[in-house]
Amino acid sequence: MTRFEDKVVVITGGLGGIGLEACERFAAGGARVVAVDRRRDAGGRIAQGFRDRGLDLRCRVADVTSAVQVATLGQYVRSAYGRADILVNNAGMLSFSPIVGADANEWDRVQKVNCKSAFLMIRTFAPLMAGKGAIINISSSAGLKPTANTAAYSIAKAGLLMLTQIAAMELGPGIRVNAIAPGPLDTDMPHNYLKGHPHKDQIMEHMIERTIVKRLGRPGEIAEVVAFLASDAASYINGATITADGGFMS
Numbered sequence: 001m002t003r004f005e006d007k008v009v010v011i012t013g014g015l016g017g018i019g020l021e022a023c024e025r026f027a028a029g030g031a032r033v034v035a036v037d038r039r040r041d042a043g044g045r046i047a048q049g050f051r052d053r054g055l056d057l058r059c060r061v062a063d064v065t066s067a068v069q070v071a072t073l074g075q076y077v078r079s080a081y082g083r084a085d086i087l088v089n090n091a092g093m094l095s096f097s098p099i100v101g102a103d104a105n106e107w108d109r110v111q112k113v114n115c116k117s118a119f120l121m122i123r124t125f126a127p128l129m130a131g132k133g134a135i136i137n138i139s140s141s142a143g144l145k146p147t148a149n150t151a152a153y154s155i156a157k158a159g160l161l162m163l164t165q166i167a168a169m170e171l172g173p174g175i176r177v178n179a180i181a182p183g184p185l186d187t188d189m190p191h192n193y194l195k196g197h198p199h200k201d202q203i204m205e206h207m208i209e210r211t212i213v214k215r216l217g218r219p220g221e222i223a224e225v226v227a228f229l230a231s232d233a234a235s236y237i238n239g240a241t242i243t244a245d246g247g248f249m250s
């Protein structure tokens, strides 16, 4: 297992499926991890669970679409650790709707959570990296391939890929910035979003059918890619998008 001894790692959406697996992976590798999430319910219990196993995790409640809250988070990390080494922009929300009939406020919210939040986080945390570090943005296969009825989500995720490349140009060579495009995963996100939908099972089956591996991905399989991109083993990967989607096809 790659070691991240004493690295300071900040993960947004840190209490969700991929986020928590990434917290686990970095903390098990010796990192000091800050999980940022808007959820208030679970952070204390989860952090205690990590501490009981000798792992270093702190949970901070913040809405990463808020410039003020992200700035406060930056001040917290600066005063607690003096720096940041690795940033994982993972917070996201799903949204399906045809363009005609779509809600404009929902559109704005989807852009903010999936794309603007990464801009705010990079703007705040890159200066704490003192010219050396790694940033990983969690995009989606939706950001690479068009699918009807996903315009808000797909465009936000495509924007995140462009942000990745531009940030890599501006912050390199010392800070590497890369993205991951996961395919359909077995996390709360699709299950919660489709809860109560009359065709939930058929939609999930259709997603699985579109993969080569014929199953949903596990969040731990994405966390492994996050850890790889954050490690020195990925030293020649910069401004890239790594697809981890089980061979998801249109």
Ligand SMILES: NC(=O)c1ccc[n+]([C@@H]2O[C@H](COP(=O)([O-])OP(=O)(O)OC[C@H]3O[C@@H](n4cnc5c(N)ncnc54)[C@H](O)[C@@H]3O)[C@@H](O)[C@H]2O)c1
Pocket: 012, 013, 014, 015, 016, 017, 018, 019, 036, 037, 038, 039, 062, 063, 064, 065, 090, 091, 092, 093, 094, 113, 138, 139, 140, 141, 181, 182, 183, 184, 185, 186, 187, 188, 189, 190, 219
């Ligand atoms: N699950 C999938 O099928 C899938 C596929 C491709 C990409 N992704 C992307 O992976 C990332 C993680 O998804 P997941 O499946 O682990 O979802 P999840 O719903 O399990 O976790 C997302 C977390 O982000 C948090 N969050 C949402 N908005 C936030 C905000 N404004 N501020 C702070 N925290 C916020 C949520 O509270 C949640 O804990 C997302 O960016 C998602 O778009 C997921």
